[in-house]
């Protein structure tokens with residue numbers, strides 16, 4: 001049966017919180033508008049070879065949207081990563097966007113901390129959330145560690161870029177485990193604001 005069917009009906013891939021071995025002392029907090037320039041720098045440092053040249057405005061738009069929870073990872077008061085999440089409650093979906101880590105901090109546990117914190121910040125699943133995200137290149141194997149499976153592909157009709165779409169189901173046990181794993185990393189995800197409901201009207205170009 002197709003992965004698209006599994007994504008829709010809640011069968012198939014389950015989210016596995018993999019705490020990993022943190023090599024960074026990361027603190028997670030909510031994004032503030034004053035973080036925008038540093039986050040743009042993170043984007044530009046990661047841009048080459050990963051994102052098409054004209055996607056920075058999409059990234060900035062997501063940072064400015066108040067229907068996404070944006071989380072910041074800091075080490076010693078330095079911003080080293082950012083990620084966003086929002087909910088589409090009637091579809092029981094949580095959309096993860098722009099998980100991004102400063103290249104000098106890659107493979108030190110920051111991306112994992114950002115992912116676990118966003119999953120743990122979701123309301124308790126009843127019975128599940130379907131986590132959905134799109135990747136352009138390079139990060140697929142990172143997300144596969146957590147159980148994400150590709151269910152399709154979509155094309156940006158204006159700019160032509162192709163994105164791979166992935167899903168993983170987050171049930172109550174995995175969500176509880178995310179809290180444990182986040183706490184293990186010293187992250188109190190409960191101190192983050194609630195994950196907002198997506199405002200579809202904000203999805204235009």
Ligand SMILES: CC(C)(COP(=O)(O)OP(=O)(O)OC[C@H]1O[C@@H](n2cnc3c(N)ncnc32)[C@H](O)[C@@H]1OP(=O)(O)O)[C@@H](O)C(=O)NCCC(=O)NCCS
Nearest residue numbers: 046099100101106107108109110111112135138139141142
């Ligand atoms: C993808 C990304 C967020 C991962 O964050 P990270 O902090 O490097 O990842 P972590 O240290 O938490 O986990 C690393 C582990 O994931 C796995 N992994 C697989 N592919 C990976 C990849 N492309 N990048 C990083 N880790 C990867 C490895 O097992 C690695 O562990 P190891 O170093 O012991 O082998 C980060 O590399 C990044 O910002 N990439 C550029 C931007 C991007 O592509 N974002 C995704 C947009 S959809």
